[in-house]
């Protein structure tokens with residue numbers, strides 16, 4: 001499986017249970033990458049979507065000990081989450097946040113698609129700094145792009161020590 005995330009220059013990813021920036025070109029990349037795939041998230045990330053609704057045209061798997069709903073697949077434990085994910089081809093599974101779930105599932109991810117935004121979003125929650133994490137390496141980087149006044153790059157980090165499950 002992979003993760004997909006947008007980070008600021010400090011690897012910040014969110015505040016007030018919302019994203020740091022609104023970048024249409026990154027949203028488009030997210031939609032195109034994850035459409036018709038399986039998206040895996042924590043309860044707060046589901047709550048952060050418009051009207052708290054699951055993402056359209058995707059299988060939404062949510063880790064939550066508290067939520068009860070039938071418009072997405074709810075799993076109660078990390079073990080059950082990993083069992084659920086195993087039902088799908090690994091290349092179709094994307095971890096989409098938030099901070100807690102990224103941290104929990106990062107060792108199992110073979111790569112992370114990181115949109116790097118060159119700005120300080122004054123984040124409250126963060127992604128692991130993959131430049132400092134053993135076993136991870138940046139293997140691809142786009143040119144610098146601009147959207148909605150923000151400068152950013154699409155990058156790919158690879159995990160050279162993927163944990164099996």
Ligand SMILES: NC(=O)c1ccc[n+]([C@@H]2O[C@H](COP(=O)([O-])OP(=O)(O)OC[C@H]3O[C@@H](n4cnc5c(N)ncnc54)[C@H](OP(=O)(O)O)[C@@H]3O)[C@@H](O)[C@H]2O)c1
Nearest residue numbers: 006014017018019042043044045065066097098099100101
């Ligand atoms: N920049 C980006 O690309 C990006 C992407 C996604 C999200 N975000 C941001 O990230 C923030 C939300 O992150 P978050 O860390 O607060 O929330 P989160 O990871 O989305 O959800 C955490 C919740 O998931 C449930 N959970 C249960 N067991 C868990 C376990 N073992 N590990 C992890 N989660 C478990 C818990 O809910 P229960 O209490 O129901 O059990 C927990 O409170 C928001 O600001 C959001 O906008 C940013």
